[in-house]
Amino acid sequence: MNMHDQLTRSLEARYYTDPAHFELEKSGMLARTWQFAGHSSELEKSGDYFTVEIAGESIICLRDQEGVLRAYYNVCQHRAHQLVQGAGNARLLVCPYHSWTYELTGGLRSGPNIKSVPGLDRNQICLSSVRIEDFLGFLFINLDPEAKPMDDWFPNVGKELSAFVPQIERLRPLEWIEIEENCNWKVSVENYSECYHCPINHQTFATGIIKPETYNILPQGYCLRHTTECQNLDRMSYEIDPSSNEHAGDYSSWYLWPGFSFQVYPGNLLNTYHWRPVDVDHVKVWRGWFTVDGVDDEIVRRLAVQDRSTTVEEDIHLVESVQRGLNSRGYRPGPLVIDPACGVNSEHSIKALHGWMREI
Ligand code: FES
Numbered sequence: 001m002n003m004h005d006q007l008t009r010s011l012e013a014r015y016y017t018d019p020a021h022f023e024l025e026k027s028g029m030l031a032r033t034w035q036f037a038g039h040s041s042e043l044e045k046s047g048d049y050f051t052v053e054i055a056g057e058s059i060i061c062l063r064d065q066e067g068v069l070r071a072y073y074n075v076c077q078h079r080a081h082q083l084v085q086g087a088g089n090a091r092l093l094v095c096p097y098h099s100w101t102y103e104l105t106g107g108l109r110s111g112p113n114i115k116s117v118p119g120l121d122r123n124q125i126c127l128s129s130v131r132i133e134d135f136l137g138f139l140f141i142n143l144d145p146e147a148k149p150m151d152d153w154f155p156n157v158g159k160e161l162s163a164f165v166p167q168i169e170r171l172r173p174l175e176w177i178e179i180e181e182n183c184n185w186k187v188s189v190e191n192y193s194e195c196y197h198c199p200i201n202h203q204t205f206a207t208g209i210i211k212p213e214t215y216n217i218l219p220q221g222y223c224l225r226h227t228t229e230c231q232n233l234d235r236m237s238y239e240i241d242p243s244s245n246e247h248a249g250d251y252s253s254w255y256l257w258p259g260f261s262f263q264v265y266p267g268n269l270l271n272t273y274h275w276r277p278v279d280v281d282h283v284k285v286w287r288g289w290f291t292v293d294g295v296d297d298e299i300v301r302r303l304a305v306q307d308r309s310t311t312v313e314e315d316i317h318l319v320e321s322v323q324r325g326l327n328s329r330g331y332r333p334g335p336l337v338i339d340p341a342c343g344v345n346s347e348h349s350i351k352a353l354h355g356w357m358r359e360i
């Protein structure tokens with residue numbers, strides 16, 4: 001075998017273009033991994049609930065009367081009507097079809113005429129529950145009852161994030177920006193997970209925020225941790241006070257396989273990416289911008305606009321062109337550029353992602 005045959009190659013195009021592969025992901029990997037569901041500020045009071053679609057399933061997330069977070073499949077255990085829509089506050093969950101009524105703890109409380117049915121024991125009937133974790137105020141669910149906790153999947157991430165964003169548990173969303181991309185969700189995630197393309201495609205990001213020559217992305221469990229030095233403060237596109245706390249002058253991001261990333265800009269400014277696969281060649285990317293107590297902040301608003309009109313816009317063109325290319329008969333998976341020394345001009349992070357993507 002010559003050296004050329006030992007190259008690490010990109011994934012076959014069908015991973016990104018075949019609807020059957022997308023169905024496999026939905027019933028497999030997307031149902032076995034931790035998926036962002038919402039922010040804890042949406043479930044502040046007892047009885048608050050919202051619904052969210054994960055891996056093709058509608059899920060109810062709520063806070064019960066004791067303040068415990070719970071998640072259930074959004075389906076009545078009588079004849080399968082969906083229980084609730086959207087978001088709200090409720091003391092009980094009442095099915096709109098025949099009024100079977102459930103406690104927020106999942107048990108069936110009552111139903112018209114069910115007492116007349118010999119052998120029907122309402123204590124045997126309860127909603128199907130789903131794992132939910134509050135990760136520094138961010139709610140994640142996992143459809144796999146056996147899934148290991150998030151701290152096992154993403155070692156040290158909670159500790160590191162708390163150091164980078166000391167107020168993280170008091171944050172609330174200030175803006176959610178929805179971006180539609182005509183590409184497979186993995187194309188978008190891969191684009192996020194390498195900075196080999198940054199210097200030539202992201203002028204503002206590469207000259208106004210980070211120093212590309214110091215950029216690196218390393219696996220940490222099922223997390224890809226991005227680190228970089230920042231531009232000299234006089235070249236930053238906004239002002240910060242680097243002496244205010246330990247990481248005030250730093251940038252870092254933590255991508256949590258498969259669909260979420262915490263990104264911290266200098267000034268302890270947290271923003272997030274959430275990839276929601278729609279179908280095999282469409283993904284919605286939600287950019288969240290957060291401030292302490294949700295207080296309005298002109299710098300954050302300005303950054304959100306700057307990011308949408310520069311980095312995000314630039315990436316849309318890249319990922320949509322890649323999707324068109326993956327549909328070309330002329331494409332054969334090319335070699336990844338894996339520099340043994342890693343660094344910004346290396347795609348070792350894509351190699352890690354491809355390993356995880358194969359574990360459907
Ligand atoms: S399906 Fe819910 S009460 Fe009948």
Ligand SMILES: [Fe+2]
Pocket residue numbers: 191192197198202311315
């Ligand atoms: Fe990019």
